[in-house]
Amino acid sequence: MARRTGRVTATDVAKEAGVSQTTVSYVLNDVSHQKISDGTRRKVLEAVAKLGYEPSAAARALRLGRSDLVLLFLPDVPVGGTLTALVELLGDELERHGLNLVTRRERHAPLKALWRELMPAAVMTAFDVADDDVAGMRAAGIHVVSAGMGPVVAPGVLTVPQTVIGTMQVDRLAATGHTRIGYAAPGDPRLRDFLDLRLDGARTACKERGLEPPVVLEVPLDISAAAAAAEQWHSAVPAVTGVCAYNDETAFALLAGMRRVGLAAPGDLAVIGVDNDKLAPFAVPPLTTIDNNLDVAVGRLARMIVSGVTGQSQPQTPQVSPLTLVVRESA
Amino acid sequence: MARRTGRVTATDVAKEAGVSQTTVSYVLNDVSHQKISDGTRRKVLEAVAKLGYEPSAAARALRLGRSDLVLLFLPDVPVGGTLTALVELLGDELERHGLNLVTRRERHAPLKALWRELMPAAVMTAFDVADDDVAGMRAAGIHVVSAGMGPVVAPGVLTVPQTVIGTMQVDRLAATGHTRIGYAAPGDPRLRDFLDLRLDGARTACKERGLEPPVVLEVPLDISAAAAAAEQWHSAVPAVTGVCAYNDETAFALLAGMRRVGLAAPGDLAVIGVDNDKLAPFAVPPLTTIDNNLDVAVGRLARMIVSGVTGQSQPQTPQVSPLTLVVRESA
DNA sequence: TTGTAGGCGTTATCAA
DNA sequence: TTGATAACGCCTACAA
Numbered sequence: 299m300a301r302r303t304g305r306v307t308a309t310d311v312a313k314e315a316g317v318s319q320t321t322v323s324y325v326l327n328d329v330s331h332q333k334i335s336d337g338t339r340r341k342v343l344e345a346v347a348k349l350g351y352e353p354s355a356a357a358r359a360l361r362l363g364r365s366d367l368v369l370l371f372l373p374d375v376p377v378g379g380t381l382t383a384l385v386e387l388l389g390d391e392l393e394r395h396g397l398n399l400v401t402r403r404e405r406h407a408p409l410k411a412l413w414r415e416l417m418p419a420a421v422m423t424a425f426d427v428a429d430d431d432v433a434g435m436r437a438a439g440i441h442v443v444s445a446g447m448g449p450v451v452a453p454g455v456l457t458v459p460q461t462v463i464g465t466m467q468v469d470r471l472a473a474t475g476h477t478r479i480g481y482a483a484p485g486d487p488r489l490r491d492f493l494d495l496r497l498d499g500a501r502t503a504c505k506e507r508g509l510e511p512p513v514v515l516e517v518p519l520d521i522s523a524a525a526a527a528a529e530q531w532h533s534a535v536p537a538v539t540g541v542c543a544y545n546d547e548t549a550f551a552l553l554a555g556m557r558r559v560g561l562a563a564p565g566d567l568a569v570i571g572v573d574n575d576k577l578a579p580f581a582v583p584p585l586t587t588i589d590n591n592l593d594v595a596v597g598r599l600a601r602m603i604v605s606g607v608t609g610q611s612q613p614q615t616p617q618v619s620p621l622t623l624v625v626r627e628s629a
Numbered sequence: 630m631a632r633r634t635g636r637v638t639a640t641d642v643a644k645e646a647g648v649s650q651t652t653v654s655y656v657l658n659d660v661s662h663q664k665i666s667d668g669t670r671r672k673v674l675e676a677v678a679k680l681g682y683e684p685s686a687a688a689r690a691l692r693l694g695r696s697d698l699v700l701l702f703l704p705d706v707p708v709g710g711t712l713t714a715l716v717e718l719l720g721d722e723l724e725r726h727g728l729n730l731v732t733r734r735e736r737h738a739p740l741k742a743l744w745r746e747l748m749p750a751a752v753m754t755a756f757d758v759a760d761d762d763v764a765g766m767r768a769a770g771i772h773v774v775s776a777g778m779g780p781v782v783a784p785g786v787l788t789v790p791q792t793v794i795g796t797m798q799v800d801r802l803a804a805t806g807h808t809r810i811g812y813a814a815p816g817d818p819r820l821r822d823f824l825d826l827r828l829d830g831a832r833t834a835c836k837e838r839g840l841e842p843p844v845v846l847e848v849p850l851d852i853s854a855a856a857a858a859a860e861q862w863h864s865a866v867p868a869v870t871g872v873c874a875y876n877d878e879t880a881f882a883l884l885a886g887m888r889r890v891g892l893a894a895p896g897d898l899a900v901i902g903v904d905n906d907k908l909a910p911f912a913v914p915p916l917t918t919i920d921n922n923l924d925v926a927v928g929r930l931a932r933m934i935v936s937g938v939t940g941q942s943q944p945q946t947p948q949v950s951p952l953t954l955v956v957r958e959s960a
Numbered sequence: 961t962t963g964t965a966g967g968c969g970t971t972a973t974c975a976a
Numbered sequence: 977t978t979g980a981t982a983a984c985g986c987c988t989a990c991a992a
Contacts, residue, residue, distance in 0.1 A: 304769060305694070305745075307985055318963045323987060333961060352745035356690035357985035360968050363636075365687055367731075382713045389732055398747070400698075400729050401720055414636075414683035416729070438635060521910065547907060554911040575908075576878060579852065580885040582913040638969055649979045654971060664977060688969035691984050 306351045315345035322346075326353065359417060364439060368392055368603060369418040370401045371409060373425045375488045380545075380573055383592050384424065391600035397607065413440060419607045422599065425491075441606035443599055445619075456599050458590060458619040460492055464499025466588050467542035467570045470623055472507055476540030476568060479504055480531045482552050484544045485518030493544060496572070500542055513538050517552050524555025532561055540568040540629060546575035549585055553628070557582070568629035584626035595619035637682045646676035653677075657684065690748060695770060699728045699934060700749040704756045705735045706819045711876075711904055714923050715755065722931035728938065744771060750938045753930065756822075772937035774930055776950075787930050787948040789921060791823055794952060795830025797919050798873035798901045801954055803838055807871030807899060810835055811862045813883050815875045816849030824875060827903070831873055844869050848883050855886025863892055871899040871960060877906035880916055884959070888913070899960035915957035926950035 308326075312319040317338060324332045325342040345351075359365035370388065372381060389399040397419060402412060409431055413421055420441040427444050435442050445456045464481075471479055481500055483493055500512050513534065515527040531538035543549035549571035553563060563569050563583055571578065574589035598617050639657075643650040648669060655663045656673040676682075690696035701719065703712060720730040728750060733743060740762055744752055751772040758775055766773050776787045795812075802810055812831055814824055831843050844865065846858040862869035874880035880902035884894060894900050894914055902909065905920035929948050 305985085308987095309985080319986085320963060320988080321961090324962090327987080329988090335961065338961080350741075350745075352742055354691065354748065354985050355746050356687050356696055356748060357968090358987080359687035360685070360691050360970090360984090361986045361988090363968075385716075390734065393733060398731050400731055402724060403721065410681075411683055414681075415686045417685065417687060519907070519910075550908050550911040554913075554915075557913065576850070577881050577906075577908055579850075580881040582885075582888065584885075636969085640969080650969095651971085651979055651981095652977090655978085658971080660972090666977065669977085685969050688984090689971080691968090691986090692970045692972085694984070 305354070306349045308351070308353070310349055311342065311345045311351050314349060315341040317342060363417060364419050365417050366397055367416050367418040368397045368399050368607075369413060369416060369421045370399055371421070371423040371425070371427075372401060372403055373491070374404045375492070376486055380590065380592060381424070384596055387593055387596040388422075388600055391597065392603065395604045395608070397604070410434065413438070420603045422603060441603060443602050443606070445595070445599065456595055456602070456617040456619060458595065459621070460495035461499030461502070462621055463572055463588050463590070464496040464501075464542065465503040466499075466621060466623055467572070468500050468503035468507075468509075468512070470570055470586065470625075470629060471540035471542065471568060472503075472509070474540070474564070474568065474629065477509055478534070478536050478538045478540075479509060479512040480538040480541035480567075481512040481514045482517040482527065482541050482543040482548050482569075483514055484548050485516055485520075485523075489544065496542075496544065512542065517543070517548050517555070519547060519551050521551065521554045521558055524551045525558045526555070528552060528556040528561050528567060529559050532566055538567070540564075541570070543569055543571045546571035546573045546578050546581075546585060546587055549587070549628070550577075550581060553581055553583075553585075563628045570629040574624050578624075579626065581626075581628065583628050586626045586629040587624050589622045589624050591620045591622060636685070637680045639682070639684070642673065642676045642680055642682050645680060646672040648673060695748050695750050697728050698747050698749040699723055699730050699938075700744060700747060700752045701730055701732045702740060702752070702754040702756070702758075703732060703734055704822070706823070707817055711921065711923060712755070715927055718924055718927040719753075719931055722928065723934065726935045726939070728935070741765065744769070751934045753934060772934060774933050774937070776926070776930060787926060787933070787950060789926065789950040790952070791826035792830030792833070794903055794919050794921070795827040795832075795873065796834040797830075797952060797954055798903070799831050799834035799838070799840075799843070801901055801917065801956075801960060802871035802873065802899060803834075803840070805871070805895070805899065805960065808840055809865075809867050809869045809871070810840060810843040811869040811872035811898075812843040812845045813848040813858065813872050813874040813879050813900075814845055815879050816847055816851075816854075820875065827873075827875065843873065848874070848879050848886070850878060850882050852882065852885045852889055855882045856889045857886070859883060859887040859892050859898060860890050863897060869898070871895075872901070874900055874902045877902035877904045877909050877916060877918055880918070880959070881906075881908075881912060884912055884914075884916075894959045901960040905955050909955075910957065912957075912959065914959050917957045917960040918955050920953045920955050922951045922953060 308322045309319045312322045322342050325334055325339050385401055392399050421435055423444040432442050504511055517524045517527050543552055549569050552569055561567055571585050571587035574587045578585040578587050639653045640650045643653045653673050656665055656670050716732055723730050752766055754775040763773050835842055848855045848858050874883055880900050883900055892898055902916050902918035905918045909916040909918050
């Protein structure tokens with residue numbers, strides 16, 4: 299008695315097609331070193347269609363020692379437009395290859411417990427990850443791809459160079475004549491790691507140009523606080539005339555604060571963001587920003603993963619995500 | 630010879646603890662009808678910790694006939710803040726209960742193939758789903774929860790009443806003295822279904838108040854186009870003085886367009902959005918909008934799912950997501 | 961070219 | 977209170 303659950307199994311298909319279950323498996327996975335007669339193949343496929351058979355992912359994973367899951371570990375930061383887009387794009391791309399994306403936040407699950415439990419085909423981390431963790435996963439036959447943010451450049455790593463972001467912001471402000479630079483830091487402490495890197499980039503760029511280091515003020519997503527920061531920059535001596543915002547959200551808040559105290563961009567204070575948020579063109583004035591071109595980066599990541607999983611080991615050269623300046627009116 | 634893969638199995642734990650593999654299973658799942666002596670339990674747990682054992686999700690799923698995956702089907706619309714938040718919140722909540730969220734877009738995968746393949750513990754759909762599909766899943770022991778958008782009110786369904794959104798927008802405009810209403814439709818055709826419902830709500834509200842039906846214009850995320858629409862509303866006879874925007878994005882575009890042609894909100898044209906986007910307070914002027922309180926709604930959904938999966942069948946009463954008006958300055 | 965048989969790691973039934 | 981043992985559905989040497 300096999301049939302206790304309502305599930306249609308490969309054995310059912312075999313019975314329906316009048317062949318052995320082995321043959322069904324061969325047909326479905328079209329094994330290269332096996333010749334299947336056309337008649338047999340057709341019979342099997344018909345039976346599959348007729349019964350509506352779907353292979354059990356669990357059984358397959360158990361047998362193969364790896365599932366068709368791809369684990370995405372995200373840093374524990376508030377999801378902005380950037381990470382959202384990453385998840386969406388990646389999910390779409392992977393599912394096109396029969397892979398399923400499972401997303402987790404760093405904090406909740408110890409990385410190791412999860413990959414051991416799930417036996418994913420690949421793990422991707424959106425932050426730099428400890429070398430021995432990577433080694434463990436690789437040893438278990440899992441393909442690891444990480445999107446680091448630091449200066450690390452290694453095989454299997456796609457680097458989104460956070461420091462360069464800060465540098466590009468300062469470059470733009472300097473190019474438009476600003477010599478006293480401010481930096482608008484976000485309120486959320488969880489963004490600390492990213493902030494430090496971007497800020498580093500900005501500091502370096504200032505130093506290289508012989509400018510004073512940027513004047514860092516916190517600009518939370520609150521108009522009053524943003525207004526206070528704006529005034530502080532504006533009334534400093536010498537006055538800060540251009541501000542790098544941590545991201546577009548912060549830039550929006552800053553612009554709103556400036557408006558409240560009668561300061562205009564870019565005249566009184568130029569503002570440049572990061573992310574090229576969907577709403578950036580509609581800011582007042584339209585927001586100049588840095589676009590991280592995530593769609594391009596994610597395409598590469600997805601390709602790395604897919605080619606890794608499907609065996610054809612890609613060149614695996616280190617990749618750096620392209621950053622572009624989007625000039626509008628605020629800086 | 631068992632050890633071919635590097636995996637630590639329950640058998641390894643048993644050997645280490647000097648008990649049978651069965652006992653390990655009992656301890657780990659603390660089966661209620663089984664008494665385990667404290668000494669045995671301790672030995673097992675120590676062995677688990679020492680070896681770093683993690684149960685195989687695949688084996689478990691195969692044996693149980695259901696995995697710990699929860700399948701989320703999203704409508705094929707551009708992910709706005711709303712859906713993003715939903716995915717994030719739901720994922721966080723579920724992982725707290727050991728469930729893993731897998732997200733798919735409607736278009737790509739036929740619903741049926743996917744749940745048959747994955748044997749998920751639960752399926753959640755962010756749209757109304759065909760009754761026989763639901764029946765099929767329920768028959769397979771899968772818990773189904775859907776977040777419908779229509780007027781359907783059924784057990785296991787959380788309704789986000791899209792029509793009410795339109796109604797509330799008109800209500801607000803009417804309450805502030807507007808009698809000629811406009812409706813700003815988004816450019817993306819994939820939003821059609823949502824649009825129709827929201828627009829219906831707006832139409833109904835107008836009719837009930839004895840107002841003309843809303844003047845519908847398309848406002849894509851493009852300043853020039855938005856400007857043209859704004860002028861058209863403003864110069865109509867009688868002039869449209871208040872506009873319901875499909876969502877906050879559309880509202881931002883509209884406000885930007887108005888600015889370009891010298892129209893001010895709410896004086897020349899009042900604008901009310903939907904979503905309470907993070908950036909809404911920073912619009913010029915700050916955007917009045919409808920908040921769908923997704924966090925609340927998602928909390929309920931997650932609870933429905935978790936309680937369904939863990940067995941304790943919740944009341945399962947139909948739920949309606951709470952909508953609130955957030956008054957700022959644009960309307 | 962097709963079929964037989966064994967095992968992947970778990971849970972659950974039954975006997976000890 | 978504990979331990980053998982049989983599935984769960986699939987893949988894959990190996991035999992026919």
